Structures are given as structure tokens and as C-alpha cells.
Amino acid sequence: MAIRGRFIRETGPGAQTGECPAAINPMGPRRSQFGNNDPIEDDEGNISTMASNTPFTLKWGIMATGWIADAFTRDLLTNPTTTRGVHDVRHEVVAVASSSAKERAEEFLVKIKAPSSAKAYGSYHELVADPEIDIIYVATPHSHHFQNAMLALEAGKNVLCEKSLTVTASQAHKLVDKAKEKNVFFMEAVWTRYQPISIKIRELIQSGVIGPVYRVVADLSFGNDKPDGTVSFADTNRMVNPDLAGGALLDLGIYSLTWVFQTMYHLQKEKEKPKVVAAVQKYHTGADEATSIIVQWPQHKSQGIALTSLRLATGVDKENTGGPAIRIQGSGGEIHVTGPAYRPLQYKVIRSDAGGKIETVDFSIPKDPERDDWGHGMFWEADECARCIRDGKKESESMPWEESLVIMEVMDEALKQGGVTYPDLITTDVFDAQSPLNTGKR
Numbered sequence: 262m263a264i265r266g267r268f269i270r271e272t273g274p275g276a277q278t279g280e281c282p283a284a285i286n287p288m289g290p291r292r293s294q295f296g297n298n299d300p301i302e303d304d305e306g307n308i309s310t311m312a313s314n315t316p317f318t319l320k321w322g323i324m325a326t327g328w329i330a331d332a333f334t335r336d337l338l339t340n341p342t343t344t345r346g347v348h349d350v351r352h353e354v355v356a357v358a359s360s361s362a363k364e365r366a367e368e369f370l371v372k373i374k375a376p377s378s379a380k381a382y383g384s385y386h387e388l389v390a391d392p393e394i395d396i397i398y399v400a401t402p403h404s405h406h407f408q409n410a411m412l413a414l415e416a417g418k419n420v421l422c423e424k425s426l427t428v429t430a431s432q433a434h435k436l437v438d439k440a441k442e443k444n445v446f447f448m449e450a451v452w453t454r455y456q457p458i459s460i461k462i463r464e465l466i467q468s469g470v471i472g473p474v475y476r477v478v479a480d481l482s483f484g485n486d487k488p489d490g491t492v493s494f495a496d497t498n499r500m501v502n503p504d505l506a507g508g509a510l511l512d513l514g515i516y517s518l519t520w521v522f523q524t525m526y527h528l529q530k531e532k533e534k535p536k537v538v539a540a541v542q543k544y545h546t547g548a549d550e551a552t553s554i555i556v557q558w559p560q561h562k563s564q565g566i567a568l569t570s571l572r573l574a575t576g577v578d579k580e581n582t583g584g585p586a587i588r589i590q591g592s593g594g595e596i597h598v599t600g601p602a603y604r605p606l607q608y609k610v611i612r613s614d615a616g617g618k619i620e621t622v623d624f625s626i627p628k629d630p631e632r633d634d635w636g637h638g639m640f641w642e643a644d645e646c647a648r649c650i651r652d653g654k655k656e657s658e659s660m661p662w663e664e665s666l667v668i669m670e671v672m673d674e675a676l677k678q679g680g681v682t683y684p685d686l687i688t689t690d691v692f693d694a695q696s697p698l699n700t701g702k703r
């Protein structure tokens with residue numbers, strides 16, 4: 262497997278520079294994490310493969326034609342083998358749908374240079390009814406996720422749904438129940454969890470390199486402050502518009518919570534429900550412009566602090582002069598992660614027994630030269646969907662249903678404490694196939 266542009270740097274006494282050795286390969290162990298079909302040699306020298314050498318092909322239907330639908334679909338179209346050393350799964354884009362017009366879907370396919378076989382639909386209903394499609398990627402605003410994901414689940418499709426999974430925890434529970442009833446795969450698209458840096462950091466924590474983790478401080482904030490007291494999003498923009506479930510927490514804070522959860526709760530052997538205390542700054546639209554949450558796990562003696570703001574950026578510059586976006590503190594040291602929290606590309610390990618020596622590991626996002634050097638880093642979560650579906654799994658171990666639900670409950674509670682409310686149309690947990698959220702009749 263090609264390791265592109267990754268290296269370890271050490272600073273402080275005894276510092277070394279060089280290629281990232283296999284033992285600290287940031288991609289993690291190949292078979293356990295990536296399930297490839299490479300030959301295996303047994304003790305007697307017999308060669309076999311784990312599975313068929315023909316990659317499993319997952320056939321995608323893309324729901325919506327916006328910004329993230331574009332980035333994700335371009336990632337699907339990259340070559341898994343040459344970009345990221347993946348041999349066991351591949352992806353095919355069967356169709357894309359716009360809620361409003363077939364022409365929008367056609368333009369989308371041209372823009373991303375999709376294969377000519379890809380179909381364009383002018384409604385989400387047509388998309389979920391296409392028998393060629395295995396899985397629907399829901400790429401609409403969070404306000405729409407419950408109705409849109411339910412539309413796909415009701416049609417018996419597997420679903421990958423963008424974050425935040427829903428507007429309310431109750432809606433998320435209903436989606437999980439439906440996935441169980443229909444016996445299909447369902448996952449919240451938290452791409453960060455499938456990036457090699459996250460996998461490596463979870464492994465480091467589990468290996469005990471910084472001892473038990475007692476505190477994590479994580480931030481994802483954008484600096485959109487304007488001198489007139491507003492932020493630089495129009496009131497209609499999905500970032501601040503309550504009709505589209507706007508606000509910092511559901512859009513950005515979920516990544517801060519992702520780091521708090523994937524480094525603590527996810528690794529707890531016996532899961533403990535967190536206590537939640539939140540401070541919420543409301544914007545004039547009614548959405549939250551800044552939210553700070555403390556989650557506490559008293560039995561584990563641990564606390565997480567998840568921060569987000571639309572006014573104040575995480576760091577003062579791209580060099581991270583303002584410090585790490587994520588600070589993971591254990592009794593034997595710390596791991597500092599350089600942001601942005603949704604796709605960080607560097608971590609440092611600072612062990613208290615290492616005499617001040619700091620280990621720095623850098624990551625890069627593979628690009629496909631045959632696809633205009635495209636590569637955004639969402640293909641790893643897509644590969645995970647393919648492997649789960651190939652293997653008959655209904656949920657992903659790295660983003661289990663139960664954890665999506667607990668995180669939605671934490672966000673529910675924080676917004677409740679801050680007095681943020683959203684309209685009934687987008688908070689109802691009653692499915693309506695003819696909801697304007699499904700038909701696009703706004």
C-alpha cells in the first residue's frame with residue numbers, strides 16, 4: 262500500500278527525521294482496518310487470499326446536487342487502487358437526483374465528469390425507486406435528513422446520511438428502528454472517523470501510549486465575524502437559517518463532539534451515558550452562533566469539552582499558531598491534533614516520560630491524477646460502506662448506531678439548555694413521503 266507524503270518528525274532531545282516506519286504506519290494495520298484481498302501465506306507456506314480477487318462494487322445513488330454531493334461523488338469516482346491502495350472494493354455512481362429539476366442533476370453529472378452510464382433524476386422519489394441502486398447517499402441540509410433518509414429506508418435501500426444525522430434525537434431513533442426493520446445498512450457520514458489519522462489516534466490511545474485519557478478539548482470554529490455585529494452568512498444560508506436547521510452546533514460542533522467521543526466514549530469498554538452542560542450564544546435568526554458543551558463521564562473520571570463558533574476561527578492562521586484544534590490529555594502525556602477537526606492532517610504525541618521529545622506525524626489526502634488530481638478524503642467512509650454491505654453488516658463499528666444516537670441526544674440537550682428551537686416541519690419524527698422536504702415543493 263502506498264504511503265503518500267507521510268513522515269514522522271521528532272523535536273526535542275534525540276530528535277530524528279525520516280520515512281514513517283511500518284510500525285507507526287499512520288494508515289494502520291492493513292487487514293484489520295482495510296480488509297483487502299492481498300495474498301496471505303500460512304505457516305506451511307501455502308498462499309491464499311482472504312476473499313475473491315474481484316473487488317466488490319457498491320452502486321450509489323446520490324440524493325441532492327449541492328456542495329458536498331459534488332465532493333463526495335468525485336471521491337467515489339477516484340481509483341481506489343491507485344489513490345489509496347484499496348483492492349477489495351470499488352464504487353459505481355448509478356444515478357443522481359435533484360429535488361427540483363432533472364436538468365440540475367444532468368448539469369451535476371457533466372460538472373463532475375461522471376461516466377455516461379450515470380442517470381439523472383428530477384425527484385428523490387425516482388432515485389429511491391431505482392432497482393440498480395444499492396445505497397443512497399443523503400446530501401441534503403440536515404433539516405431534510407430525517408424525511409429523506411426515511412424515504413430511502415422505506416424503499417429498502419441502504420443509506421449513508423450526512424451529518425448531523427437528524428435535527429432531533431427522536432428522529433435519529435426512528436431512522437435506526439427503520440433500518441433494523443428493513444434489515445439494511447445505515448450510517449451517519451462522519452467521514453473524519455474513517456480517515457487514517459483518526460484510526461491511528463484511536464489505536465495510539467488504546468495502546469496506552471498516553472495512559473488513560475481523562476480530558477479532551479476539541480474545537481471546530483469558523484471566523485465569520487463582521488464589524489456590524491452579524492456573521493458573513495446571509496440569514497437564508499443553511500449555516501444560520503433555522504428552517505434548514507442552521508447553527509454552529511449541528512454543522513460544525515458535531516466534529517468537536519466527534520473527537521470527544523471517538524477518543525473517549527467510543528473506547529469505553531462499558532459505555533456510560535454522559536452528563537451534559539452547555540452554554541449557547543444565539544444568533545438573531547434564532548440558530549446558535551456559538552456553543553460550548555461539557556460532557557462528563559463520572560464513572561470514567563473523564564470530561565470532554567466540545568467548542569464551536571461561527572464568529573471566531575479555531576486558529577489564527579493555517580499554521581495553527583493558536584494551538585491544536587484537539588487536545589487529548591492522558592495521565593502519561595498528550596496528543597495534539599492540528600485542525601480543522603473535520604479533516605486534520607497532523608498529530609503530535611507528547612509523552613511525559615520522553616524527556617521533552619515530541620513525535621510529529623503528518624498525513625496527506627491521496628489525489629487521483631486521472632481525475633484532475635481530485636481527492637477530498639471522503640472515499641474512506643465510502644469504502645467502509647462497501648465493506649459493511651459486502652459483509653452483510655448493518656452498521657459500521659467505527660460509527661455505530663448507538664453512538665450516533667448518544668451524540669444526537671447530547672446535541673438535543675445542549676440546544677434545549679440554550680433555548681434553540683426549530684420549526685415543526687423539520688423536527689417532526691413522523692414520516693411523510695409527500696413532505697415538501699421529500700418532494701422539493703418549497
Ligand SMILES: NC(=O)C1=CN([C@@H]2O[C@H](COP(=O)(O)OP(=O)(O)OC[C@H]3O[C@@H](n4cnc5c(N)ncnc54)[C@H](OP(=O)(O)O)[C@@H]3O)[C@@H](O)[C@H]2O)C=CC1
Nearest residue numbers: 325326327328329330359360361400401402403423424425
Ligand atoms: N462531510 C462534510 O465534510 C460536509 C458535510 N456537509 C453536510 O451536507 C449537507 C449538505 O450541505 P451542503 O452540500 O453544503 O449544502 P448545499 O446547500 O450546497 O446543498 C444542499 C442540497 O440539498 C438539496 N436541497 C433540497 N431541498 C433544499 C432546500 N430547501 N434548501 C437547500 N437545499 C435543498 C439541493 O439539491 P437538489 O435541489 O438538487 O436536490 C441542494 O443542492 C449538510 O447536512 C451538511 O452538514 C456539508 C459540507 C461538508
Ligand SMILES: O=C1OC[C@@H](O)[C@H](O)[C@H]1O
Nearest residue numbers: 329424500512513516603
Ligand atoms: O461538514 C462540514 O465540514 C466542512 C464545513 O465547511 C461545512 O460547513 C460542514 O458542513
